[in-house]
Amino acid sequence: MANRxxxxxxxxxxxxxxxxxxxTYEVPLRKEWVVLDALNYIKxxxxxxxxxxxxxRMGVCGSCGMTVNGVPKLTCATFLSDYxxxxxxxxxxxxxxxxxxxxxxxxxxxxxxxxxxxxIIRKVEKPLDEEYLQTPEELDAYxxxxxCINCMLCYAACPVYGLDPLFSGPAAIALxxxxxxxxxxxxxxxxxxxxxxxDGIWGCTFVGECTQVCxxxxxxxxxxxxxxxTATTEWLKALVLPRGGT
Amino acid sequence: xxxxxxxxxxxxxxxxxxxxxxxxxVYLKFxxxxxxxxxxxxxxxxxxxQIRAVTSGPADYxxxxxxxxxxxxxxxxxxxxxxxxxxxxxxxxxxxxxxxxRVGGKRLPGIAIAAPNYAAWAVASxxxxxxxxxx
Amino acid sequence: MNKRSNEPFLWMLFSxxxxxxxxxxxxHILLFGLAFPLGCLDAPSQEKLIHLIKHPITRLxxxxxxxxxxxxxxxxxxFTLYDGLQIKHLNELINVFCYGGAVVGTALAAYLLxxxx
Numbered sequence: 001m002a003n004r005x006x007x008x009x010x011x012x013x014x015x016x017x018x019x020x021x022x023x024t025y026e027v028p029l030r031k032e033w034v035v036l037d038a039l040n041y042i043k044x045x046x047x048x049x050x051x052x053x054x055x056x057r058m059g060v061c062g063s064c065g066m067t068v069n070g071v072p073k074l075t076c077a078t079f080l081s082d083y084x085x086x087x088x089x090x091x092x093x094x095x096x097x098x099x100x101x102x103x104x105x106x107x108x109x110x111x112x113x114x115x116x117x118x119x120i121i122r123k124v125e126k127p128l129d130e131e132y133l134q135t136p137e138e139l140d141a142y143x144x145x146x147x148c149i150n151c152m153l154c155y156a157a158c159p160v161y162g163l164d165p166l167f168s169g170p171a172a173i174a175l176x177x178x179x180x181x182x183x184x185x186x187x188x189x190x191x192x193x194x195x196x197x198x199d200g201i202w203g204c205t206f207v208g209e210c211t212q213v214c215x216x217x218x219x220x221x222x223x224x225x226x227x228x229x230t231a232t233t234e235w236l237k238a239l240v241l242p243r244g245g246t
Numbered sequence: 247x248x249x250x251x252x253x254x255x256x257x258x259x260x261x262x263x264x265x266x267x268x269x270x271x272v273y274l275k276f277x278x279x280x281x282x283x284x285x286x287x288x289x290x291x292x293x294x295x296q297i298r299a300v301t302s303g304p305a306d307y308x309x310x311x312x313x314x315x316x317x318x319x320x321x322x323x324x325x326x327x328x329x330x331x332x333x334x335x336x337x338x339x340x341x342x343x344x345x346x347x348r349v350g351g352k353r354l355p356g357i358a359i360a361a362p363n364y365a366a367w368a369v370a371s372x373x374x375x376x377x378x379x380x381x
Numbered sequence: 382m383n384k385r386s387n388e389p390f391l392w393m394l395f396s397x398x399x400x401x402x403x404x405x406x407x408x409h410i411l412l413f414g415l416a417f418p419l420g421c422l423d424a425p426s427q428e429k430l431i432h433l434i435k436h437p438i439t440r441l442x443x444x445x446x447x448x449x450x451x452x453x454x455x456x457x458x459x460f461t462l463y464d465g466l467q468i469k470h471l472n473e474l475i476n477v478f479c480y481g482g483a484v485v486g487t488a489l490a491a492y493l494l495x496x497x498x
Contacts, residue, residue: 014256045310072269095255105257113265159273163464202388205460206340207276225344228392235389263465277465283457286402286450289410290486293447296413297493300430307427314418323414330410334403363403371408377433378412378425 005080006087007038009050011100020098022089023047029084035075036064039090039102051241052102055108059215062151066102072153072213093156110151112168115147115194116176120174130148138183145178145223154210154220166199170220173201173238177223180230204228282333284325292323338363391456398453405446410479440494447490448483455479 004026012020025046027038036054043050054064057076063135064075069089080088096104126132154170161169176195180188195201204224211221262264262267269276275297292314299310341363417424425433433439459479463469 012258014258017258057342094260095262097259099257111328140351140353141348159280159464161261162266163467164469196386196389198386198388202386202392205276205280205457205464206249208340208343209272210277211280211343212272219343222343225340226346229344230390232389232393262467267465268392280457280461280465283402283461286398286406287437287454287458287482287486289414290405290447290454291430292414293409294444294486294489294493297434297443297490299492300427300434301497304427306428311418311424320415320418321419322398323410327407327410327415330402330406333399334407337399337403365390367404367407370404375406376410379422 003029005038005084007035007042008089009039009042009102010091010098011050011101012092014100020091023050024185025137025175027080029080029086031081033080034118035066035068035073035078035080035088035090035148035208038080038088039075050102051100054165060149064147065093065151065153065156067094072156074153074215077215083165093152095156095158097160105216106152108165109150109155109169109171112172113150113175116172117187117191118172118175118177118179120182120185122184122191123186125209132184134183141183142178142181145181145218148175148178148218149216151215153213154218157209157213158205159207160205164199164203167203168195170224171218172243173204173227174218174220174223177227180227183226192231192234195227196234201227201231278329279332279336282329282336285329288322288335289326289330333366338367394449394452395456396453398449398456400450401445402450402453406450409446423434434494435497440497444490444494449485451483452480455483456460 007025007027008022009025010020013024025042027046030037036057039050039052039054043052052064052066054076055061056063059074059077062074066075067073067085067090068075068078072093075090091099092100092102092104096106096108099105099178128177133205148171150171152171154174158167158170161167166211173195176191178189179185201224204221206221206225208221209217214220267273296310301309310318314323338360339356342359345359346350382483412422416422434443456479459475462475462479468475
């Protein structure tokens with residue numbers, strides 16, 4: 001293994017760049033290094049002006065998502081050696097506005113996340129000294145979706161979101177499902193009202209790439225199709241029983 | 247509702263390329279899967295023409311069969327066959343991802359949902375072939 | 382539910398059409414489009430086909446085979462035009478072309494199959 005590797009990093013300074021360009025750096029290629037280590041090496045030793053987000057270095061915080069050789073990745077979990085002999089191209093997450101270098105504006109995702117009401121909704125709250133019991137099976141029904149770390153790789157992988165910014169997008173829908181499938185939750189109808197609108201779930205064409213890039217195996221693509229089935233069932237119910245039902 | 251702060255920084259918005267579906271193999275596979283629907287529609291048109299030809303008599307049906315034997319139609323139908331099989335395989339595999347079937351609290355693996363689909367495909371194809379080919 | 386969308390209905394037709402296309406179209410194309418014209422298998426005579434087609438179940442079968450796959454096409458083609466060519470601003474025109482095409486095809490199938498004597 002050669003002991004150095006070339007990294008091409010997207011650079012953009014809002015004050016004096018019309019559009020992003022690339023700077024090339026050479027960094028040590030170490031077996032245990034991930035792309036994020038290379039970026040930190042650049043920042044510490046080669047170019048202190050490089051901006052990027054990171055925090056936990058262990059695939060939990062979800063802040064170091066970037067595009068590595070065209071594919072959305074958590075840079076803390078993407079080994080440099082997998083790209084040897086290089087070069088490795090690091091760009092900001094696609095489909096989001098770039099604020100500077102590798103930092104993107106995530107406001108749109110946060111607004112959408114809020115709209116899908118990702119919290120437990122109860123018609124009547126139990127008194128504080130009463131518990132909400134759940135069986136292992138009930139936990140299993142939504143556990144997969146609760147693994148989401150809001151890293152937005154799925155948004156970067158989704159061509160529909162890139163083309164139609166109104167689309168709710170993978171993670172927001174998967175997280176809505178996480179609460180819909182929770183036995184303690186009673187807010188499914190409220191979420192359905194929002195997500196079954198035209199731009200909510202129906203824009204999804206099941207490209208499936210959101211599921212492929214997800215570092216936590218959340219499977220947003222599956223969640224969206226399952227939600228389409230739910231929305232269609234509810235639609236049929238409302239057709240047959242316009243006033244009845246839940 | 248979260249309100250963005252008053253200060254809005256300047257940012258770069260990249261436009262998605264018209265040829266985004268050529269940028270990665272997975273996207274190309276996706277668009278080919280969607281394009282398979284064009285060949286689905288094409289063979290429905292052929293079937294409609296066939297129904298008309300069969301019902302208007304042996305002479306018209308002979309003419310229709312000659313039309314199907316032309317190199318252009320044979321090529322088109324060979325391509326259509328490829329795309330429709332591609333549609334069938336992707337459809338059965340994806341339906342396994344879109345459907346959750348739980349038995350005894352555990353979610354059935356995808357293969358347990360895809361396998362009956364493939365079996366149904368074999369049975370349906372066999373039935374159509376048997377009806378058309380028997381004596 | 383407030384703002385009702387007709388998407389569930391279109392999605393239902395799309396899904397049903399996807400299933401029918403996947404189960405039945407490959408064998409139809411293989412036999413009528415390739416095997417019979419190439420002479421690999423003996424093609425059924427017009428006499429046999431007209432006998433088959435007169436049965437109500439065959440007519441229902443052919444109607445389903447023509448109609449639902451067209452709605453499947455309409456749905457997928459609509460989104461392919463939206464996303465593949467980025468012409469969502471022609472939304473209404475695309476809807477008329479796709480779903481209109483499917484409705485016309487369905488009507489044609491009904492007309493042809495109804496009028497068999």
